[in-house]
Amino acid sequence: MTALLLGGSAAAQSPGTLLVGGFVQWTHFDSKWNLDTGFGNSIGYGGRVGAFIAPNWNVEADGEYTPAKSLAGSRFVGSFANAPGGDVKASAFAARLVYSFPLGNLPSIHIGAGGVLENFRGSTDTGAGTYQFGVNGLAGFNLGFSGVSLRVDGLVNYLPSNGGKFDFGAQAGLQLSPDLRNLFGGGATSNPIMYAPYVWWDEMTAPLPGTVELGGFVQWSHFDDNAGVAGAIPKNGIGYGGRLGVFLSDPKWEIEGDGYYSPQTNRATTGGLFSVAARPTDVNAHAFAARLNYNFPIGNFIGGRQSQFIIGAGGTRTSYKFKGGTGPGNIADSYTYNFGVSGLAGIRLGIANRTALRVDGVVDYMPNHKPSANLNFHVRGGLSFLIGGARPEVMCTYAGLESIPASS
Known part of the structure; x- marks a missing residue:
């Protein structure tokens, strides 16, 4: 039982x-x-x-x-x-x-x-x-x-x-x-029976099972012509954000969440039902996304540290908040949001121990946005720190003692 x-x-x-x-x-x-x-x-x-x-x-x-x-x-x-x-x-x-x-x-x-x-x-x-x-x-x-x-x-x-x-x-x-590796035909992941003492920061050349990726980035966004609402559309521009991911039992796979904030001015001068005074002056965009990433090792370039090409897909929630405008019809402090899908392609370049330069292109598609679907593109770059990760314990090689750690 x-x-x-x-x-x-x-x-x-x-x-x-x-x-x-x-x-x-x-x-x-x-x-x-x-x-x-x-x-x-x-x-x-x-x-x-x-x-x-x-x-x-x-x-x-x-x-x-x-x-x-x-x-x-x-x-x-x-x-x-x-x-x-x-x-x-x-x-x-x-x-x-x-x-x-x-x-x-x-x-x-x-x-x-x-x-x-x-x-x-x-x-x-x-x-x-x-x-x-x-x-x-x-x-x-x-x-x-x-x-x-x-x-x-x-x-x-x-x-x-x-x-x-x-x-x-x-x-x-x-x-x-x-087990994602098994689900996609790669055979069952062989989890080690015993782990070495867990260390959050030591010398590491490639991500391990359980390694946490923590990072920040600066982002340039190209917003669709129908982003926001009619008459209140964010300009293309700079924003910033952060990410957190975890490498899975097969560390080629990673789950990752990120969020960005992009405060922009309103590029629309006409459209919508706004009077001149009521039209919002600013449209602040932000989004949260969760994705499943696959990491392709592409070589050990700097100090023997592995770099990876990354592709990922998942879901996103994108919102627009409107600021400014006065008088009847203004929508200051209101907002709109929609759900959609998000795709990513990028590179993680190991530049120091447990430290990587990360550059990504991201596309977010919100099919239910009104009056029509919303498609935004982003290019982002920043640093990632790779923390922790499980190393298999080195086991004794003497006959009959294979289940005992060598450090015992």
Whole structure:
């Protein structure tokens, strides 16, 4: 029976192990949102992806959507663009660091903390919306059965702006750890039975299972002619951002998340329903993306350090916030957002120990953007630092002692 309880096993938590899951979520929204908190208006669904970076430690990101509703007789955010008691699209995206308590073959108990972005908007494209950033905390357990785990969590989000809000809830769903190398026909990844003592920063020539890539970049963006809204389109220009990735059990594969912020002026002088005074003066773009990358080793150029050509694909959320403008019809401090797909191609050039120059081209495509699909291009460059990673323990070579570390 205990063989079935794999949620806390060492094998399930090896550095580089990929975590993928889906869940149903119940959320109790803070009363300051003026949402109907009836059970039927508080149920949503979502998914998560993550990876172990060290024994018992993993990073993960999740996103969820809840079809909510305003309180009877109230308009969401007080806007006449939203119907009284109307539907509200509520979504949240969180990223966190999680610690799983080592309990042998018992169900794994974990706690985690990180950041969260909550989004709300009316049910129509013209409905007013808002978003807030905050902090997220989580506690729960995994109960594993033959490689698939039941995962149950309680969570709380604190959003400090505009008087502060506490949203809390519960998630329940399934989680598994697919072997990408095996799925794509490369054979099962051979995880080492034992690891050497974990070191976050030592001499390393190539990424290892569980290595964390942490970096920042400067970016130039070419925004589509229909980015933003009619009459409020961001100029092409410079922005900045950051990334975090984890190399998987087969370190040619990496999961990665990044975000950018690009504050631009409004290049549109006509269009839309704006008067001259009401037209926004600035359109600030930002986006978050999550991708699965494949790294092609291309040689050891500088000091024997491996460089890689990178291709990746995943999803993105791109938003535009409008600033400036006065008088009737202005939309200052409002925003719009859409989901889409993101592709990346680039190079990671090792230039020093655990340090790489990274240059990427990125394309983001939002098919549901109104009035038509939105296609943006970005070129970015920056530094990445490669932290940690699991090295297999050197084992004894004497007959009969092969299972004992050579350092013993």
